[in-house]
Amino acid sequence: MNIGIVGLGLIGGSLGLDLRRLGHQVLGVSRQEQTCHQAIDLGIADHTSTNLSLLAEAQVVFICTPIAVIAPTVEKLIPDLSAEVVLTDVGSVKQAVVEQVAPLWPNFIGGHPMAGTAESGIEAAQPNLFAGNSYVLTPVETTPASALQIVEEIVRSLTTKVYICTPEDHDQAVAWISHLPVMVSNSLIDACLSETEPSISLLSQKLASSGFRDTSRVGGGNPELGVMMARYNQRQLLRSLVSYRQSLEQLIETLEKEDWQTLEKRLQLAQLRRPEFFT
């Protein structure tokens, strides 16, 4: 199959490596001339160009750009495509993307591979990045069954675990387990930095160990990524944050009332049920 990839970063580049190994012809497009050369050198694509017209021969195109650029890229791409071409994206929020792109190109299905590393860019691309990880596909009413089928088949061939759901359900699920943790964790760092007594502040820094390290990790991560989550998944993230605030307020009330039995039950429930998230 001729498969196009727009945006040759960590995700687009890793996808190219796997798809070529599976026998597909990969056509890669990047804004940067240098990235196009690197993609050839690294075995990520068979042909590359800075011009979207390279994709005129593709049967399926993966849009692997930052979220803000997905819809504008599709608009520019349309004049070069015949109607049978299936488009998909790899953005980490789905409702905002699908609402923008589906009206532009009906033969589109939103996707989100749950894979990543701390690095980014084409140099970070690696084979088997997706193997064993989840890959969510989010068809809507207007999505042709054939578009879902074609992309699902490609994605399964990467040995991913495929989940199919609505864009709304996807966005609420990632709000809970990916975007809310970033905000919760960021607020921990923010609160600790608010200590005004220098001796306590310094001692906190000296005594911090694995508990603080793990709980603060994602909140001290890439700021652009955090803004992106909030911006494109604002409604669902706020729903999670409001629910979290309510839970925190109950906890504070429990401590104020010295209701140790209620606190113990709450901590027991969390210990009991946390493993459900890792089965």
Added chain:
Amino acid sequence: MNIGIVGLGLIGGSLGLDLRRLGHQVLGVSRQEQTCHQAIDLGIADHTSTNLSLLAEAQVVFICTPIAVIAPTVEKLIPDLSAEVVLTDVGSVKQAVVEQVAPLWPNFIGGHPMAGTAESGIEAAQPNLFAGNSYVLTPVETTPASALQIVEEIVRSLTTKVYICTPEDHDQAVAWISHLPVMVSNSLIDACLSETEPSISLLSQKLASSGFRDTSRVGGGNPELGVMMARYNQRQLLRSLVSYRQSLEQLIETLEKEDWQTLEKRLQLAQLRRPEFFT
């Protein structure tokens, strides 16, 4: 030196292993006959007993019982001690302990080794558990300089990093970097469990990965430990929690106002300053 240890669990047991290796004579007391036998077999103590009178010959005694039992243990121990004996404890909160014990035994200094593993009990005892880790000592006005000096010397010989501060400063510092993370993390699990739509709930569980894993770890830990933190460090933990709630409310307001510039600055500050906690 003759060093007594009351409570032969993870901390007391590990302390015994190190102190014997350093040439001290270790006298171990446990409520359990079986633990006394194990302590001898494992090389944790030279002599053991279920009776506190074994410690009549000790020059320094480490109280390594659960926090709730520290003061009652000191009360029972007093009749067997001569006035020069230095007492210290290893409890993870200090103000409540020092306030109870210092009036009972002036020759006392509170201590807190920042070391631990997920396991507990004498079977978990290991050599060099404290090496390279922080050890806080919390003298008060009535603490004799000699008591601080003697315990500090022993603790330094375990190659720990010793910090000396007031019990209040200690408790506020551990509230920030140890107890607050547990409550923040527990509230994350609690909030995620509040999702009432089964399809979203199930999808969240399927998609959870390293971000959720790290941020929820300490909140899904030992419930007894969590209750202990809240119970014995209630005032300082509440101070941290209220400050955290304020930080969270500012974040929610920023998202509601779609003030992405403020959000980005906040995330950048956390990314920039988090490393201060790990120098």
